[in-house]
Amino acid sequence: MTQPVVTAGRSRAAAGLVPLLVAGVATAAVCLWLLLHTGSGVTLGYLGGPIALVAAVYSCWKIGSSIRVSRPVRAFWRALSHSAGLLLIGSCISLALSNNNAGLSLVAAAPNVLGIIWVVVAVFRLPLGDSSALGWARTLLDCVTVAVAGTLIFWYVVLSFAPDATDLDTRAAAGTVGVLSLLVLVIIGKAAVVPNAPVDSLALRLIAVAPMIGVTTAVLLIAGSEGPRLVQSVLTGPLLALAFAAAAFRQKHVLAHPPADATRRHRSLWDMLPLIGVVATAGMVISVSAREMDGRERAVIVGAVLIVVCVVARQLLGLRENKRLLNGIRTQQVQLERLAMTDPLTGLANRTRFGAALAERLGAHRPVTVLLIDIDDFKTINDSMGPALGDQLLYQVAQRLRNSSAVRELPARLGGDEFAVLIDADEIAVAEDAAARIQQALAEPFRVGEERLLAHASIGVALAGPGDSADEVLRNADIAMYAAKEGGKAAWVRFEPRMRQEVVNHARLGSELHNAIIRNELFLMYQPVFDIVTGRLHGAEALVRWKHPVRGFVSPGDFIPVAERSGLIVPLGAWVMREALRQLSVWKAEHGAGAIKAINVNVAVRQLREPGFVDEVASVLAEFGLLPSNLVVEITESSVADGRQVRETLQALHEMGVRLALDDFGTGQSSLSLLRAFPVDVLKLDKSFVDGIADGEDRGRLAVAAAVAQLAEYLGLSAVAEGIESEAQLDRLRDMGYRLGQGFFMAKPLPADEAGMLMAADPVVAKY
Structure with missing residues (x-):
């Protein structure tokens, strides 16, 4: 009965899996090359990075361009696609220099550094918990703590293992990549533990593989032997791409199938990174003092470090109860926001969310088309069969709208038997194709209780023009929809300016x-x-x-x-x-x-x-x-x-x-x-x-x-x-x-x- 709808849903799911498969195959190919590598010529091994990263860029861009998702999520995935693009440039540079045995230069590392910075920008666009000035101050202090500790660790520990022949550019590039990667870990850790974050927590954890790879790469470039350095060098690009593509696939899955327990808070050890940095720095201080100071001075240093540790532990114990209370408040806030933006009967976006998405696109001067859908003779069905079966019919109509809508379309229920679809385009052919697709999806009979019902719809199509407001576009679609009803129902009509004059x-x-x-x-x-x-x-x-x-x-x-x-x-x-x-x-x-x-x-x-x-x-x-x-x-x-x-x-x-x-x-x-x-x-x-x-x-x-x-x-x-x-x-x-x-x-x-x-x-x- 709904075979066309099911087929459409499966095709979109298959399309979402393709970038992940490409990245996975490229990574597996590089691993196979490493097993068979004889030591001569490494250019072939570096080919996997650009191929896999192209798939990663595409998978992130698809989510970032979909109007179905909320604005913060789109902004995050768009920025992440930019980051993957920069990493792609860096991978191409590595491919071009693959036969050069020189160390990592600042010029070669620049795209990778910019890619890491862009990840920081992407994550900072997400809610990181407390959005007050005090909350941002705590986040900044955590970042500074990790940055200082990471710099000291690289300077004092990692660089001490560097061969004497390692040039300054390689040291600086490796240190920069390593410290920035640690910062990304901190920020992702904070975003991943925010209750009901807009971006899926598991997707963020998959993205966190990227900075972990960055830290490992930085360490191996300085202190690793030739073999591990080659393995890490050729695998960095494919592994980064695999992490990005897997995260994007997970996000698409969650958007299509929201988890039943959406309010669960994900805990992580990543928010302990600042404390780990403090402890590591304290250990280095004690180590240095043990070699260069006398007994009394060492005792003062050790005592100061112990006091810092005790103060930090005391703060953790004091904050634990506050976090528990805040989590409850945040959970309630997210639930209220979800209720305010979602239609409770169908699970589609409601009028508020639809209007906000429409106004956002119009404010950004981006193309947009609105399809206003009204179920013909629904009142007769509702009166004759009762409101309970009427609600079942509306739910099934909503599911067909959801399944028949393209990725870059936002279906919504505006109220009663009135639905709408927001299309990210202003081309007549695209709008007409969408209207015809919806008519076809609703043409099959619905199974409602023991009955099989036909529920045709009248559709008004309105393309946004220059200077149109959200209310004007919706009003134009409404005018066209009534024209479709007056023309005999079960049809769609595109708005024309003369219709407005007729209404006036x-x-x-x-x-x-x-x-x-x-x-x-x-x-x-x-x-x-x-x-x-x-x-x-x-x-x-x-x-x-x-x-x-x-x-x-x-x-x-x-x-x-x-x-x-x-x-x-x-x-x-x-x-x-x-x-x-x-x-x-x-x-x-x-x-x-x-x-x-x-x-x-x-x-x-x-x-x-x-x-x-x-x-x-x-x-x-x-x-x-x-x-x-x-x-x-x-x-x-x-x-x-x-x-x-x-x-x-x-x-x-x-x-x-x-x-x-x-x-x-x-x-x-x-x-x-x-x-x-x-x-x-x-x-x-x-x-x-x-x-x-x-x-x-x-x-x-x-x-x-x-x-x-x-x-x-x-x-x-x-x-x-x-x-x-x-x-x-x-x-x-x-x-x-x-x-x-x-x-x-x-x-x-x-x-x-x-x-x-x-x-x-x-x-x-x-x-x-």
Whole structure:
């Protein structure tokens, strides 16, 4: 059922494993070369470094360019890709100088030194625990302590083993690499033990292999023999690349599969490095004093060192309890931050995180596209099946969005049944491909409980333009999404600037319509319904019209959609209902038995959702002294399928005695099934089936029109043919068995007084 989604997920997982495999194979090849090396020519052994480091650069860059991850994580992995790039340059220099037996020069070591510094920059972009000034001061003191101790150790211990022929450049380069590597170990150690750090702790530990290799390399370059130095020299590049690629693979895995216990704190001995540096320095002080001072002076030095050690130990004991308390606070803080940025039902990013990511990209003037996704008819599914199954459906939709999104796309749930995807591109082809991909992912049926459901979506696509804000891009996507719904749903539409003007015009028209209801600019026209057999007036359908003081007559096709979208259809519909029933009471008072028995009023689905609609109808009927049978409520097929609340409202109206007419019958996809669940009294054949039936050439329309007449007769319902415009149509419909009809051939919509004239004594008005 979800095979395309699973395949996409597996392909991305395989793609993420490729750089690690390349680095691993390159490292294994170098190890094999070392086993087979005969001592002549070492250029081949150095080839593994550049190859493996290219894979490392790529794997780090992929995470750093993904908008799915948080900003600190992206910044860290981007900086790490830069560091791997510098190490790649250093490896290439080593390859170029592979046949030169000279020691490591400062020029050759410069890219490696810069790469190590860039790792420091990358790690410093992560939270290192306490971010206050005091916390940064402690971190700086730890770094200074390790740097001083490392320098002393290299100067006093490591360099003492250097051969006399070792040049100053090699000594300086090795010492610089060694001390910087120790600093990186300290900083990574601090980042690795921060609870719920954005970068996975194991990934940081894998990266820590790199500075360990740096320290080992520095020591071997100074104090190692020729064999170990060669091994370390050719293996440094591949091992560094393997560490970076393994860390990137681990980070991708954690991002795709977050651990269940995300709040666990990882402990490490690396935060003990400053203390180890103090102890090592103290040992050297004691060692030096033992050789160069007398007994009393040595006692003072040893005592001072012991005091320092005791003070440090005391501080550790005092800080242990504070750390335990801080860890609890930090864990709660991270949990709150995660809740604030994640949708609890689906696990996707929520509106807050999505908006922040969108604003960040727009602020950096980077390309971005937004896809706004709304599940079609979700309210019907939710009402009919219950909110629990509705939530299951939303969860499954979210998983398909997650699995069908590319690495550089951020899926999110904005609320309800509304989702969004942020794309790191502003190309039309890329946006359209993403929209089509999502449509395909949602096309397969969903297994929800014991049911298999189809849940199509309407998608609005908006490419960010110069100067657009996050709100503007989302608003544009929303406009395009509603255009997709109005175009028939289950489709996607790309935003165009003209759509915004249309929305502005609709909003302006909506404001004027609101005023029109208050200022009595609206009026009703009445479309007569005739008995097409006798020619007598049978009823009338109330049609609302608007005469704008400036625009003149505004077409219902223009202002009715505005009323439905803005919610003004509720007060507008209430006004039409009241005015139509008032007019019917006037006709009954004026014409008595000659007046029509009932008035037809169109009711929108939004009105049927109102909790007090049935009571409102009953109140208006009672106010004008009318019976429920004097009202025919016309609704569309889509209204009936809207949900449980609408069906209950219609059932209540039917039980009260109000007659219900199914308008535009035959145009929906489930007309026949509606007749079983819907208490219908009247079927109104849609005008599209009346057009063209006079000549008899359109057999499809003839068949539908005849079938509706027979169905109505069989079920004991009234059948009304709409849109009769010629005598030939009238004759054909009469022959089919239709008794009632309306259309311009018999009468156009009339003002109340002209419609009343048709109700005079002996009202035979047929002209056919």
